[in-house]
Amino acid sequence: MTDPSSQHLARRCQDVAQNARIAEAWVNDDKNADLVARERESLTRMLRKGALRAERLAKAAQRPMCVGVFGPSQAGKSYLVEVLARPAEGPLKARFDGLDPVDFLSEINPIGEKESTGLVTRFTIRRPAVPTPPGFPVRLRLLTEMDVVKILANSYFFDGDQTKESVPDPGRLSSALSALARRAPVPSGLTEDDVLDLEEYCQKHFGGARLLDALGRFWEDARRLVPQLDLAGRAELFSMLWGGHAPFTRIYTALADAIVKLGRPDEAFAPIAALIPRTGSILDVATLAGLADEGGDAVDLRSASGAQVRLPRARAAALTAELQIEMNERPRPFFDDTDLLDFPGARSRQKVHLEVFFEEKEDALKETFLRGKIAYLFDRYVAEQELTSMLLCIRPSVMEVVTLPDLVNDWIGSTHGRTPEARRGGPTLLFLVLTWFDTHFVDKAGDTGTEPGLRFRNRIEASLLSYFGKAHSWPRRWTPDAPFRNTFWFRNPNYPAEAIIRYEDRREVAFLDEKTERIAALREGFIGLPEAAEHFASPARAFDEALKLNDGGVGYIVENLVPICHPQLKLNQISGRLDEVARDLHDLLRRFYQDTDIAQRLEAKRIAADHLFDCLDVTLDRGTFGSLLRTLVIDPIDLADFLFNSLQGAGRIAAAATGGASDDVVKSVPARPRPGTRPAPAPGTPRPPSGPRGEDERELRLANAAISRWMVQLRRVPENDAFLEMTGLDAEAAKTIVNELMSLAQRSALNKRIAEDLRTLLAFDKIEQSSDKVAVIAATLINDLVGDFGLSRQPSSERPVVVTHDGEREAFAAPPVVFDASGLTETPRNFAETYAVDWQHGFYKVLEDNAKDVAGITIDLEQNAKLKDVLDVLRPAPQA
Template identity: 25%
Template sequence: MRNYIQNQLDIVEDSLTWISTSLDGEKQKQSYRKLVNFRRKLNRKKFAVESNPAVAIYGESQVGKSYLVNNLLSSPEKAFGIKDESGNHFNFLEEINPFGGGSESTSLVSRFSIKAKPINLKYPIQANLLSPADIILVLCDSYYNDIKADIGTVLGTEEVNSAIKNLKNELRNINYHQSFLNEDDILDIQEYFKEHFSNKASNILTSNFFEEVSFFIAKTRPNEWKNIFSYLWNHNPIFTMLFRDLISEYDRMNFTPSVYLPIEAVLRKHGTLLDVERIKEIYSSTDKKIEVDYREDTPAIWMEGILEKNMIIKKSFLCALSSELIFPQDKSLLETKPFLRETDLLDFPGARGRLTLGEADIKNENVWELLLRGKVAYLFNKYSEAEKINVFMLCAKHDQPGARSIPEMLNSWIKKFIGDTPEKRERFIENSKISPLFIVGTFFNINLEYNNIHDSSQDLTSLNYRWQQRFEKTLSVQILNSETYGWFNNWTKTHQNFNNIYLLRDFNYSKNIFNDYQKLKRETTEIKPAGFPDFRERLKESFLNYPFVKKHFPDPNQSWDEAATVNKDGTDLIIKNLTIASENINEARKARIQVELQEILNALNTELFKYYHSNDKDEQLQKAKSKAGSIQLLLDTAFSADGIKNFGRLIKDFMINEGLVLELFKKKIDDIEHRDVVNLDIYSTYRMQVPVLPGDTKGTYFERLCAHYERNTEEEKNNFEQELALKNIDLDELLVGNINRIKNSAQQLSEELLEYWFVYIALHEKKYIQTILGGDNSSAFHDLIEMYQQLFEKIKLSKIIAERIRSHVDGVFKTEIPFEIIADISSEILNNAILSVGLEYFDSSQLSDLVQANEKSKLGLNFSQSDDSTHTSIEELFERVENWTDIIQQNPSEMKFMPHYQNYLTWYNKLKIGFVSVCDIPNYNVQANNELAKIIDKAKALNADQ
């Protein structure tokens, strides 16, 4: 698959070269952007395929992730850890992992892999670093999610455009080139902005920032980047300073993607890189440290080609710049942990809620916390979007979570990796054999403990309350937000309810449940409450019979026995199913990627064929010219000699008058307001901001609206519901609405007008149309209408009309709509399009293409407004009018100087141009066409190899 992706990338690069040399104007710009986007998608797929499949362990801080990681990476003979070059073993939990204590402990992803191979045994730890684009997005993620921007500091769109234009001009003649931050990176940043900051960064997204910067970024030096990207955080000086310092430190390492470190860099006694304290030290003193042998710096090595480079790096900056640390694991683990053969294990930093600082509150002393929050959130998004997470293990406690971002992040991963519909998820899981999403209920020991106050053999309510609290109130509602995100109760077609949930208890905290673990490191007997000796039997019974458990656990009895009996903490079942997933997930992932690669290749072929001149297109062109010629013959016959006077009458048949449009629009607005085609301009906005998901109900959609608009308390939700009611927003109407219901009024009016016109001109009372174009079973009228339909679609006439009348219609009460004005505007645009055969709405690039194609291919198109531009005086004109009959009989060539005949010739010539233009005639030379044919053949061969 790697070779297949690389072959596709080679074809894209060849195509980009061809486009740059063979196209120009708007066509070149649009095609270039499309192919660059193909390249970006392919590089993501390549990166995903080249990366080791990974199991990600994710959840809030202090939810038991470390216990799970320890169980997954320990063997009966040896505790979870890492060896140095001398074979010395370091216990990860006791000597490396930072202390938690209820707060954030790390800002890095820890990767554990049996496939890791250090380049030097003295430097066994590999640190993968953020890219420059990643650093930009880390800061932006914090700026837009942790800070309440001061409205006075938000830069205007025109201000951004002007500044970027000046930068572009300054760099016009610069020959410098760097590849550390490139065009694709800028477009990746733009995509991240669209997905995550669409509302908060509208000033940037509506500017030319990304479009322009992508073209000149390669010419800029790293020390200049702060002057460019500070616009993304409205020139906040603290953020700009931090960005400058991070890039400066990274530049010292020549932007290497990874470095290798000695074991001392991660030992707790020296100040482990995993500790968030390192980030604090960027702008604070290191004098007051609790570590017994704190070391501020660490040596690092990396490879540049065949050369080994080394330097001393401050751990504070290295911690900030690193995305993950890779800890090699001994292959002996495979005996008890076979899943490691196919997958790495990723331990993500704990998810946390976001801050709400004002810009004035940002100081050197607290910027570390902003960096931390932005980085932790961004890392998950990055790994998810780069398809580096193949199995997702969500650790969830029994009590209320603090991070509100988990439901959305998890839903995003499910959509991208498994599928956004039950059908797609079903297909993926058919290949993976088991769901790649594991939900692990940690601290299950809490639910197993006897409570002498609430638990009674006479009243079993407290037993059921445990499951209600853990599974329904906490997991379903608060952690997964299943009311908003419907996947949990609409998983696949075969299994409606998600059912890959596990239970995990901690042996160390089960001393009130089973005896002797602290003393023997194994449990012996159950501790039975004196006043309720069959407590756990009754507790198990309540678990097995609880409705949620029945729906979401495939085998509730097995789940209980694996986590709630002597020496069973739930790990064995997790490992068993994780092994099944790891053995199959790669094939499932490849199958999905293969489909996506085929979609990219199909889109690439479609784009290339637009510009390829094939025999089929020659035939299409000849048919179009033939149709135009047949119509021109009919017109010449009808308007020969004295018949030319009827040309104006024919054109009048084609024109639509303002009065008809006025009546049509009034009727349409009545339909919009009073019938089942409802004007939902505001609904369009809601659907854009909070899309309706498959399976959404009124309740689930309302909850997601509340989450989006930060209506979190019951009081806020009630007030919001009242606001919607006052605005006459009907959620039922929105959820079941057809496509017309989410179009604005201007769109509906413009589309209605064009539909009406095609019916209107076919009416039998259109005497001159019927006589001249519709007689003797001629297809001329049908051909003409078909051409106009294609032409209006090509020039997007409906959109042109809608844009012109939008300000008069959308969001305006019916009684305030200026119907005469919008009817006048709309009829004028439509009539102009008919009379000019669309040419008036062609852009310069389209016209240029037609002119050049006409010259090169000898299409016989006439672009002049008349056959003779010689000036005719008023006296000469009147003389010709008086002698009209004589001119027709004796000197018919003089007719072309008559105004109505000139109008006829102009429309006559434009008809042929119109027929040809809808054929998408390619416009390049034979050599370029042959080069394109070779590229297309490569793509066809690649398609055949699938």
């Protein structure tokens, strides 16, 4: 794209990315070690993630707007794509450099009515500035090496029965990583950022799986090793993500080798023989059948630099992410600004014993790779902000693709906003297309006497409210005051609806006279449904347009599609996502800027607390406060595995953490007294004694490593959309909790208290044999901090006072010692509610004390000014 506005937005994205990198350097500068302390690792991860997201957005800003057609396999997408891309007169023809236009449907599109492709097809009228190389007119986008790794991991976790898979023993895992570290270094072409991106993908999509939990510190070692491992070493390392299954490792090695030989290009070119004849075309999913074979018919791929490889057709098809079809004629005006993406149909995932499956099924590799690739391609296009608008096709049958609702919800969050409030006021870019509309006019034996609208109510329930609305709220709450209302009926006129329509030469000419009355009754039944009024913008018109002869509703869909096919919409989407990235980075860093105006800091903190407590009211009403606390604490077993792996590698603990955290209204709710209704608490608590000296002490290094692990876990909480939706929190409220807990850990010298308890243990036990005990000690102190902020150990004067209708009490006060039942009341005390109220009051005190605490901090004016420069670039724009 050469549009000035897109170039300006791309530069904005690069500015954010550059400042995230500058901030990373600032965090890792030894001059700021005391300030960032044990947050260094988690901060570095978050800053790198922010930079990667901004860089990805910069690329997206320079690519055209796209409308994608997506849905389960066999949902009726093919005809919709065909009619959108076909010119008004004549067939859809594809243009290739040096060749006459080719009829796409008769010469390229795979034969048959089965699900036919395993890649994305882009229909465009845009002619690239650089022509294809002579003899290689087919333009392809390729998978990257890390894409291949993600696909195989996706296949392993979603198609493999995890109950049949073994997890690596920590000792063997550590030995394998140590052996890889001893290999002679060879530049791989991959970076630490590539591994971080892979880790985030795995944690997002497979988080909680036994294998990921067992990998422990695999990711830290992988970030260090991958940039200097040869292909064989990378295959050995990455194979840990798919259980070491040899067929996966072999196909990874073959595809990665081809990618490296081509020079790791985003784009490659193929001869027309890759597509024609269409039997054996790389577009045909059947071509993947020979994926495990080394031989067979081959096809050449060439990069723009001139590098060329010859691959078996199955592997060339596997390596292709996207086929670009340049249309010979513009079929519709909206193609001036918009490309059409045809996604392969989403497939149900099978849970098989992979070892047995590979042994017994000839095409096992094809089946598993294909399912993983189809699922991953959608993930990739969403992550790259490639899919601006979506036509989601759903057929009237039992929905077997259980992962589809999560895929769609993720896309909605990326393009429209993750909450009803965020979606308010914006255009709706999701079109829910209910296909096979004509099947509802076939009366079955049990339909006699039933309400005419019942079949349509059942369809709306099955295809929208139950399927998508069971786990996600958007069908019923698209915005705070309205449900999702962008639903359309659609049918394919190429499939005869002979129950209601008369045909001549395969064209629809009229409705059957004897069916007009029945059609009218069904129409009245549908438009009278409350569900139709809630989820269709115009129920009557949607019904009538889908019955339009030789149209099937496509004209109505296009009419509604045209207004949103404007490149500014994509730029607005990207700008909104960029603002989110910048705001997240700003929130991450602003605590470390030393502003001596304590009153201003207090006011900002109290506003954040008030918003948090609004959210916690919802959490408590939903009964998910316990789930929130469980997410904030650390599991001793997970921590033990982490520390064991750390202890196996010399010096790994020291690399894991280097030092504590930074220093960093109120409504009265009768049922739950809000903190802050009394005068502000006393100034922040003094720091505990500094404890034993020597940052190189083993106990302190272990404590720092444990806290660092906990902080990495905390940083993921605001990014867990499913958790936030379950608890009623939003990302801002979650970040407030996380930031204040981290600040408290620093201010209370949590690492030194853990180290002190470890000294008693390690005076008698060997450290290498004590990871379980170390983990229990560290987790206990960390989790106590989450549970009551250390207030139960403080004198009464240091605890907040809770004001209730029954009077005043101290938060976290120990229950009185009683010797009889005289204190029992008829109504049991609600201990859970009492604890939750105490926790909120304790948190409010922590928040205020964190804001006031500047003790022991020496401000480096130069470093403080550098941070201010970064914050000025990242500062969020004022809310309208």
